[in-house]
Amino acid sequence: MTFRRLALATVAAAAFAAPALAADTVKLGYQLPLTGDTAQYGQDFRKAAEIALDEFNAAGKPFKVEIVFEDSRSDAKEGTNIARKFVDDKAIVGVLGDFTSGVSMASAQVYKEAGLAQLSQTASHPDYTKISKYQFRNIATQAQEGPYNAQWMASKGYKNVAVIAEQTDWGQSVVSGYSEAVKAGGGTVAFSEFFNRGLKDYRSLISKIERAKPDAIYTGFFYEDGAQFLKQLQQLGVKTPVYSTSAAYSPKLIELAGDAAEGVRLTSNFLPTDPAPNVQHFVTEWKKRSADAVPGQFPAQAYDAVRIMLAAVEKAQPNPTREKVRDALAQTTDFPGVTGKTTFNAEREPVKELVKVEVKGGAFVPVAE
Amino acid sequence: MNVSDLTAPGQTPSGLTAPDRRRGWILPALVALAVFVALPAALAAFDRGYFYQIANLALIFVLLSASMHLVTGVAGLLHLGHAAFYGVGAYTAALMTSKLGLGFTVTLPASGLVAAAVAFLVALPTMRLVSIYFAVATLAIGQMLYLVMLNWVEFTKGPNGVIVTKGFELFGFGLSGRIAAYYTVAVVVTLCVVAIGRLSHSYYGNALRSIREDDQCADAMGVRTVRLKMEAFTLSAFFAGVAGALWAHMTGYISPGDFKFSESILILAMVVVGGLGSLPGAVIGALLLILLPEGLRGLGDFRNVMVGLVMFLSILLLPKGLLGEVSALGLVRRQFGAAWRRTAGGEGIGWR
Numbered sequence: 001m002t003f004r005r006l007a008l009a010t011v012a013a014a015a016f017a018a019p020a021l022a023a024d025t026v027k028l029g030y031q032l033p034l035t036g037d038t039a040q041y042g043q044d045f046r047k048a049a050e051i052a053l054d055e056f057n058a059a060g061k062p063f064k065v066e067i068v069f070e071d072s073r074s075d076a077k078e079g080t081n082i083a084r085k086f087v088d089d090k091a092i093v094g095v096l097g098d099f100t101s102g103v104s105m106a107s108a109q110v111y112k113e114a115g116l117a118q119l120s121q122t123a124s125h126p127d128y129t130k131i132s133k134y135q136f137r138n139i140a141t142q143a144q145e146g147p148y149n150a151q152w153m154a155s156k157g158y159k160n161v162a163v164i165a166e167q168t169d170w171g172q173s174v175v176s177g178y179s180e181a182v183k184a185g186g187g188t189v190a191f192s193e194f195f196n197r198g199l200k201d202y203r204s205l206i207s208k209i210e211r212a213k214p215d216a217i218y219t220g221f222f223y224e225d226g227a228q229f230l231k232q233l234q235q236l237g238v239k240t241p242v243y244s245t246s247a248a249y250s251p252k253l254i255e256l257a258g259d260a261a262e263g264v265r266l267t268s269n270f271l272p273t274d275p276a277p278n279v280q281h282f283v284t285e286w287k288k289r290s291a292d293a294v295p296g297q298f299p300a301q302a303y304d305a306v307r308i309m310l311a312a313v314e315k316a317q318p319n320p321t322r323e324k325v326r327d328a329l330a331q332t333t334d335f336p337g338v339t340g341k342t343t344f345n346a347e348r349e350p351v352k353e354l355v356k357v358e359v360k361g362g363a364f365v366p367v368a369e
Numbered sequence: 370m371n372v373s374d375l376t377a378p379g380q381t382p383s384g385l386t387a388p389d390r391r392r393g394w395i396l397p398a399l400v401a402l403a404v405f406v407a408l409p410a411a412l413a414a415f416d417r418g419y420f421y422q423i424a425n426l427a428l429i430f431v432l433l434s435a436s437m438h439l440v441t442g443v444a445g446l447l448h449l450g451h452a453a454f455y456g457v458g459a460y461t462a463a464l465m466t467s468k469l470g471l472g473f474t475v476t477l478p479a480s481g482l483v484a485a486a487v488a489f490l491v492a493l494p495t496m497r498l499v500s501i502y503f504a505v506a507t508l509a510i511g512q513m514l515y516l517v518m519l520n521w522v523e524f525t526k527g528p529n530g531v532i533v534t535k536g537f538e539l540f541g542f543g544l545s546g547r548i549a550a551y552y553t554v555a556v557v558v559t560l561c562v563v564a565i566g567r568l569s570h571s572y573y574g575n576a577l578r579s580i581r582e583d584d585q586c587a588d589a590m591g592v593r594t595v596r597l598k599m600e601a602f603t604l605s606a607f608f609a610g611v612a613g614a615l616w617a618h619m620t621g622y623i624s625p626g627d628f629k630f631s632e633s634i635l636i637l638a639m640v641v642v643g644g645l646g647s648l649p650g651a652v653i654g655a656l657l658l659i660l661l662p663e664g665l666r667g668l669g670d671f672r673n674v675m676v677g678l679v680m681f682l683s684i685l686l687l688p689k690g691l692l693g694e695v696s697a698l699g700l701v702r703r704q705f706g707a708a709w710r711r712t713a714g715g716e717g718i719g720w721r
Contacts, residue, residue: 071670088418127529168528
C-alpha cells in the first residue's frame with residue numbers, strides 16, 4: 001500500500017513540475033492512439049494536428065495555442081484516465097479525439113460530467129453525439145453517407161445488392177444506414193454479413209456473396225481490410241462492381257491492393273488533387289513531413305477538426321472558458337476546411353458535402369456519375 | 370511453541386498467547402488505514418479526478434489479479450480467459466441497468482453470480498484437462514465469450530457497446546461523488562480480497578496447492594481434485610464478475626474491446642510479476658502494472674518499452690515474483706494471523 005502512495009506522490013510531483021504557462025497561451029487536449037494496434041491512425045492525426053497548430057501559431061495571433069497529446073492505445077481504461085487528466089487541467093478549454101468510438105464514448109462520460117467540449121475526428125457511433133451537448137464530431141455519419149451511396153448505385157441500375165462490413169459499431173451503422181435507404185428506394189439487399197477486423201481470408205465470404213448473385217457489393221471497411229478483400233476478389237475472378245465508404249479512401253488502399261483496386265467506387269469529402277489553395281497547402285505540408293506520401297481521408301478530417309477547434313478558441317477570446325469554447329464550436333457554420341465546408345447542426349453532427357470517386361489507372365479520380 | 374509457553378501468564382481466554390494476537394492485527398490495521406484513511410485523505414487533498422480514477426482502476430485490477438491468483442497461483446491452473454468473466458460481469462451489470470433499470474445494489478451480486486454460473490457451465494467439460502490443455506481450453510472459452518459479446522448484437526448491442534446510465538448507489542442512495550465512489554470500490558474490493566485471502570490461506574487453500582503440486586498424489590490422498598478445481602474456477606469467476614460490475618458502473622460505457630484477450634494477458638502478467646501463488650504479490654503486481662504506465666506518461670512513446678523492460682527485468686531477476694509464494698505465506702502467517710494455532714490444552718486447532 002505504501003508503494004501506491006509513493007507512486008501517486010510521484011505522479012503528483014511530476015504533474016506539478018510542469019512549467020507554468022504564459023497567460024496568453026490556451027491549452028487544448030488531444031487523446032489518440034500513438035501506440036498499439038491503431039497507432040498508424042493516431043500518428044497521422046498528430047502530424048495533421050501539428051501542421052494546423054504550427055500554421056495557427058505562426059499567423060501572428062495575439063495568443064498562442066498548445067496541444068497536449070496523450071496516448072490512449074485505443075484502450076477505454078487509458079482513455080478515461082486521460083479524460084480525467086484533461087479535466088483536472090483547468091487550462092485546457094477543449095479536447096480532440098479519441099480515434100475509436102468505443103474509447104471516445106467511454107471518455108465522453110467524463111467530459112459530459114465536467115462540461116468540457118470534445119470534438120472527435122472519427123467517432124462515428126450513432127449515439128456518440130447524443131451523450132451530451134459537449135460531444136461533437138467531424139466525420140460524415142453513415143446516416144448521411146449510406147443513402148447517398150444507395151442513390152448513386154440505384155442510378156447505375158444496381159437494384160439487388162450485397163452489403164458487408166466490419167464487425168464494429170461503425171460497421172453496424174454502415175449496414176443499417178445503407179440497407180434502409182436501399183429498401184426505401186425499392187431495391188433489395190440480397191446478402192448482408194459482418195466480418196472481424198483484420199480477417200485474412202475473405203474467400204468464404206466472397207463465395208457466399210457470389211451465391212446471392214448481387215448486381216453490386218457495398219462494403220464498409222478501412223484500407224487494410226479493403227485491400228485484402230479486393231485482392232482476393234480479383235484472385236477468384238469476381239467482376240461484380242464494388243462500392244465503399246469514405247473510410248476506405250486512403251492512398252494506401254491502392255498501394256496495397258494494386259490493380260485489384262481498379263474500378264472501385266467510393267465517396268469522399270477530401271481530394272488531395274483538388275486545386276483549392278487550402279487543400280494544396282495541406283497536401284504540400286503533409287508531403288514535407290511524411291516522405292512525399294499523400295494524405296488520406298482521416299488525416300484531412302483530423303486537420304479540419306483541429307482547425308475548427310482553433311477557430312472556436314479564437315472566437316471565444318478574450319479569456320476563453322470551457323463553456324465559451326463549447327458554444328463557439330456549436331455555432332460553427334460553413335467552416336472552409338480541406339474536407340469541404342462544415343456546419344454543425346443542432347445535434348452537433350457535421351453536415352458534409354460528399355464527392356464521388358473512382359479508382360482509375362492507379363489513382364482516385366473524381367467522377368460526376 | 371511448547372505447552373509450557375501456552376500456560377504462561379500472558380495468555381488470553383481463547384488460548385492464544387498475547388504476542389500472537391498482537392502481531393496478527395498490526396499489519397492488517399495498517400493496510401486498512403492506508404486504504405480507508407490515508408489514501409482517501411491524500412486524494413481529497415489533491416482533489417483531482419485523475420487520481421481518483423487511477424486509484425479506482427488500480428483497485429479494480431487488484432481484485433481481478435487477486436481472483437486470478439486463486440485459480441492460477443493457488444490451484445495452479447493456467448487461465449487464459451479471465452477477462453471474459455470480467456466482461457460477463459460487466460455486461461450483466463450494464464444490461465440489467467439499461468434494460469431493467471436496476472441499480473448497483475442488485476447488479477453487483479448479480480454480476481458475480483452470473484459470471485460464476487457461466488464459469489460453472491463452461492468448466493464442466495474442461496475439468497478433466499490438465500496443464501497446457503486446460504490453458505488452451507480457457508483460451509477458447511475466453512474467445513468464445515468475447516465473440517458472443519461482439520456478435521450477439523440483438524442482446525449485447527455487439528460492438529456498439531452499452532451505456533450504463535447509473536453510477537454507484539446503495540439501496541437507492543447515490544454514491545457517485547468522487548470520494549463516495551472511491552469508498553464503494555475500496556470496500557467491495559477489500560471485502561473480496563479478504564475473502565480470497567481466507568480461501569487461499571486455509572485448509573481449503575492448502576488442498577488447492579496440493580492439486581497444483583501433484584494432482585494424482587492429491588487424488589490418491591482423498592482430495593477431490595475435480596470438484597476443487599471446479600470450485601476454484603467458479604469462485605475466481607465470481608470475483609472477476611464483481612470487478613466487472615465495478616468497472617461498468619464506474620466508466621458508464623462498456624464495449625467488447627474492454628474484455629479481449631490482451632486484458633487476460635495483462636491480468637496474468639500481474640499475477641506472475643507479483644509472484645505465482647502469492648496473494649500480496651498479486652496485489653503488488655496489479656498496482657505496478659496499472660500505476661507504472663500512468664506514471665510514465667511523460668516519456669511519451671517510450672513508456673511501453675519501459676513497462677516491458679520493468680516486467681522483463683522483474684521476471685529475470687525475481688523469477689518467483691516481487692513477493693514470492695514462500696515469503697508471502699510467511700508474511701500472512703506471521704502478520705495476518707493465519708498461522709497454526711493450538712488451544713491452551715496443546716490441541717491443534719488448525720490454521721488461524
